[in-house]
Structure formats: structure tokens, C-alpha cells
Amino acid sequence: MKEAIRESQIQTGNASENRKNSPQTGSGEFPAENPKESIQQNWRSLVESELLLNQIVQNIEQVIWLRDNRSGQIVYVSPAFEAVWGRSCDSLYADPFVLIESVHPEDRVQVMVARPHGDHQPFNQAYRILRPDGSLRWIFSRTFLIHNKAGESNYLFCIAQDITDQKQVELALRRTLDRTREQFDLSRKMSLARKSEAVLKAVMSAHELRSSQRAALLFFDNPDVGPTRGVELLATWLSSQTISPWLSESNLYEEPGFWELLQPHRTVVITGISSDPRLTPLVRDFLMEGQIQTIVIFPLVTSGEWRGCLLVYYHQEHPFDHVELRHLKVLVDQAAITLYNLQLLEVEEESRHEAERANEIKTEFLAMITHELRTPLTSIVGFTTTLLAEDVVWEPDEQRDFIQTIQREADRLQELIDHLLVLSRLEAGMLPISQEIHSLHEIMEDALPQLRTLTSGQTFSIHLPANLPPVYVDAKRIAQVLVNLVRNASTYAPQGTEIVITASVRGSFVQMNVSDQGPGIPPAEHKRVFKAFRRGANVEDGSAQGAGLGLAICRGLIEAHGGRIWIKRKTTPGTTMSFTIPLAPSHLPVKSVE
Numbered sequence: 001m002k003e004a005i006r007e008s009q010i011q012t013g014n015a016s017e018n019r020k021n022s023p024q025t026g027s028g029e030f031p032a033e034n035p036k037e038s039i040q041q042n043w044r045s046l047v048e049s050e051l052l053l054n055q056i057v058q059n060i061e062q063v064i065w066l067r068d069n070r071s072g073q074i075v076y077v078s079p080a081f082e083a084v085w086g087r088s089c090d091s092l093y094a095d096p097f098v099l100i101e102s103v104h105p106e107d108r109v110q111v112m113v114a115r116p117h118g119d120h121q122p123f124n125q126a127y128r129i130l131r132p133d134g135s136l137r138w139i140f141s142r143t144f145l146i147h148n149k150a151g152e153s154n155y156l157f158c159i160a161q162d163i164t165d166q167k168q169v170e171l172a173l174r175r176t177l178d179r180t181r182e183q184f185d186l187s188r189k190m191s192l193a194r195k196s197e198a199v200l201k202a203v204m205s206a207h208e209l210r211s212s213q214r215a216a217l218l219f220f221d222n223p224d225v226g227p228t229r230g231v232e233l234l235a236t237w238l239s240s241q242t243i244s245p246w247l248s249e250s251n252l253y254e255e256p257g258f259w260e261l262l263q264p265h266r267t268v269v270i271t272g273i274s275s276d277p278r279l280t281p282l283v284r285d286f287l288m289e290g291q292i293q294t295i296v297i298f299p300l301v302t303s304g305e306w307r308g309c310l311l312v313y314y315h316q317e318h319p320f321d322h323v324e325l326r327h328l329k330v331l332v333d334q335a336a337i338t339l340y341n342l343q344l345l346e347v348e349e350e351s352r353h354e355a356e357r358a359n360e361i362k363t364e365f366l367a368m369i370t371h372e373l374r375t376p377l378t379s380i381v382g383f384t385t386t387l388l389a390e391d392v393v394w395e396p397d398e399q400r401d402f403i404q405t406i407q408r409e410a411d412r413l414q415e416l417i418d419h420l421l422v423l424s425r426l427e428a429g430m431l432p433i434s435q436e437i438h439s440l441h442e443i444m445e446d447a448l449p450q451l452r453t454l455t456s457g458q459t460f461s462i463h464l465p466a467n468l469p470p471v472y473v474d475a476k477r478i479a480q481v482l483v484n485l486v487r488n489a490s491t492y493a494p495q496g497t498e499i500v501i502t503a504s505v506r507g508s509f510v511q512m513n514v515s516d517q518g519p520g521i522p523p524a525e526h527k528r529v530f531k532a533f534r535r536g537a538n539v540e541d542g543s544a545q546g547a548g549l550g551l552a553i554c555r556g557l558i559e560a561h562g563g564r565i566w567i568k569r570k571t572t573p574g575t576t577m578s579f580t581i582p583l584a585p586s587h588l589p590v591k592s593v594e
Contacts, residue, residue, distance in 0.1 A: 256507035
């Protein structure tokens, strides 16, 4: 390196230890006979003896130095050198290579190849230096040659200024400009997006988010109450195809412990997943299993309403400063507006389709109800007429069989009429709900005979925790919900498969799940199946089943209790219907089901 510096002859020059020079008074030249120490001493004595010149070099912030081009030695350096370079002036006198060796490695070649012009023009240059303490400073230097009367350039003069503060402001302004340009480009991309996946992809291309591994967009089913009334996973993003999706990711977002992390008015940054006290054990275990070390949660707010969240995950600890978060908030707010507009367009399109099909639905409904009413009536009339025939004598066993068939069809007719009445009263808000404290075990025990009858062709089991706290419900209506869900599961699940009821505490609610191993329900239909007159097809013959009222009634009854009902996303075959009912207030006495 020193050989290269000697060849370049910049700033420090070629330090020849054997060259000797002596001062020549009044000419500004130093003959070669005197040693270098004499040259330095004469120049330093000259500056210190001149009162005005001494005051100038002692008080200016700029660093000045003078180099002898023939010897390569620094013959004078001002005291400001020690403050800027963090080195002593004596160290520079002893070793002129300090100047080039202190230059940042990335700027060193640039400095070494630079040469002052021989046409008396100054040479300006900006570069970085590294101080002994490891800190970095930006330097702006102005260098020029000093010529004697004969036109020879015996000396090189340099004045250098610390421009670190100015450079930091300049870099900050440049970063702000780059961020503004990025915001404009990404906002334009988001405005052209027609799917939530495209919006998420645009947001994740922001500079501050490129090192993340995965992200998810959540929208709330009811923005007025936040995530507690249901969360929809709109879209997910993975940084690489080598990263595996989380198969049970939607289950994480259904956890009340996870909801507590979501905030409507501020961004939440969690680093140190293994020790952060805000995480429940279940959420912590899920994130650590996914090798997540940092999670950032941005609220999605439009028109003053908290509509969802953007979740960004990192495999390493990733702190954010306020400038980065402020920049990202602008992008996230733009994404929230775009997603909300897409949602409005989707709702508008769906409403338009529903309006177009209104007459068809009316015709289909009348045909369906006519069929559902006529089928049991036909059986009742037929078997009654047969029994009343005067020309036929029936054996008692045959009569009993006919009467049982009539009763079964009458029950079916009564059930359909009851469903229509319940649904109409629910929609009118006139169905009475008498909530009291009950034991869920006793509610299940009362409904068990009917549940076992419905699942005679399948394997049926119930798994409830022994210490399940009491619930505050209308026991009759909750039993009706369970019967409807189990009937729906047994209708579509193949013979011999398993139907299971489970329950667990989720915050101030109990969550109940009815799982089957049937054909499942496509995600696009998860919300639509809870609308009235939506009917599925039988697995065996593809025919429509029932009147399509059971799940609509379940939703109405659960929402009347202050809970919610939904279909869980699964990676295994089958369907899991889940609903929540409120826990009993602690101050009320427990009342058993009679």
C-alpha cells in the first residue's frame, strides 16, 4: 500500500528519508541540504511567530496543512487536525502516510488517483475518513500547488473541512426523496390492483419490508367491534417459494390472545418473541415454531374505522426507527383505502348479482317450499287414505307401521314450519332469548339422545373439559344450534366417518366446534352457507338437501347471544363449524338445566 501511495504522490507524497533541505530566507524555498526536521521547525516557527497568522490557524475550524513536494513531508499542520482526524499533529509529522491510511477503504482509490492541476487551479474533493475510535467523518478538501518565481511547484497546500453534519442532512434529504418517489410508485401500483394479493405484494416491495419473510392481511367481519366478531384472512405473502405456508395460520388469528396484540391507533413492533410478556404461551409457541423473531402489526384504518391489520414477520430481530414507521404508515394507509374500495366493489357486485337473481330466488324458494311441504303431506295423506280404506283389513303391526310413518312425516312438516317461524322472528328481531347461567355439560346431556339418533350412521363423540365454566345462554336455543349443526354434518358426512363436538375457553367466551369428515365446503362459500335457503348437495347422488334454513337459524341464534359462528379453515378433509357463546358473569349464581 505504501508503495502505491509513494507512486501517487498525493497529499503525503514520496517521503524520502535521505533528502536534506535548508531554508532560504525570503524566497519561500528550502534548499535540499537541510534535514526534514529543520524544514518543519522553520515553518512551524514562522507560523507561531507571526501573531496574526497564529491567531488564524488556532481558531479556524478548518484543517490546513503544507507539504513539501520534494521530500513528501508535512511541514505544517494546524491544530484543528487533532479535533477532526482524532490524531495528534506529531503523528502526522512523523508519518505523512497517516493521511491516506485514515481514508475510508471505499474512497481510498479515489483519493490516491486524484492529482492537483498544474495550471494553478484548485482541486476539490469529498471523501470519508475513519478515526482511531472507529467513528466516520466526511471531509471536503481544497488543494492547490504553491509556485515560486521560477514557476516551480515546491509546495502543496490543502484546507480541509469536516462536513459530516452537512452530509448527514444531505443523505437524509436524499432518503426522503427516494421514499417519496417510492411512495408514489407503490401508490400507483396499488391503485391499479384488483385483488388483495396484488395490494399486499405492492406494500411488501417497500424498501423497509424487503428483508421480511412473510406477511398477512386481515380484515374484520365487524369493524365496529374489531377482531372479536370474526377475522377474515384476505391474503398472504411469502418472500420466497422455498418458504412453506403456515397450514394453521388462520387458527392463530382466531386466538383471543392474539387479538390483544392488535391496536387500532398505533403500530405494534414485537422483537424477542421468546421473552416478550405480551405474548400468550400459545401464540409464542406458534411463532417460535415458525422461527419468527420479530412481528410488526400495522392497523388498517379508513374513514376513522379500524378495518383490519397488516402483519409482517421476520426471522431475525428487526428494530424500526420512527422515520421508517412514518414512511410505512403512509403506504399502509394507502393500502387500507385500496382494500376497502375493493371490498366495496365486491359487495356492490354481489348485491347486483343478488338483485338480478331476486326473481329467480323467489321462484326457486316457492318451488322448494312447495316441494318440502308437499312431500310429507303426500305421505300423510297417502298412508291415512290407505288406513281408512273399507275394503282392506290391516293387521295391527301393519297399522302401527303406517301410523309411525304418518307421525314421522308430520314431525318433518312441523319442523319445517317451526324453522320458517323461527327464521322470520329472528329477522324481525322478535324471537325471545332467555339467557341464564347453565352448565354446558348438562345442555349436552339433554341434547344427547337426539344427537345420537342423528348420527346413527357415523361415529359420534363429545370432548368437553371437565372444568369448563358455566355459560350464560338460552339452553333450549343452544341445544337447537347443536342439533342443527350435527344434522348438517350427518347429512353430508359419509357413513362410518367420525363426527366430534369439542369445546374450549376463549377469553370471555366458550368456543364450540362440530367437526366432520365430509367433502368440506369451499372457502368462497364459507359466509354464504349461513344465508337462508342455501343448500348443499348430497355426496352420493348430488341432490339438494333440506330447505337451507338450519345454518341461517344457527347464525341468528348465536348472534342473538352476542357470539359468532363461522367455518374454520382446514387443511384436512371435512368441515368444522365453530361458534362462541358467552361465559356466565361471575356474580350470578349457577343454575342447572331442569
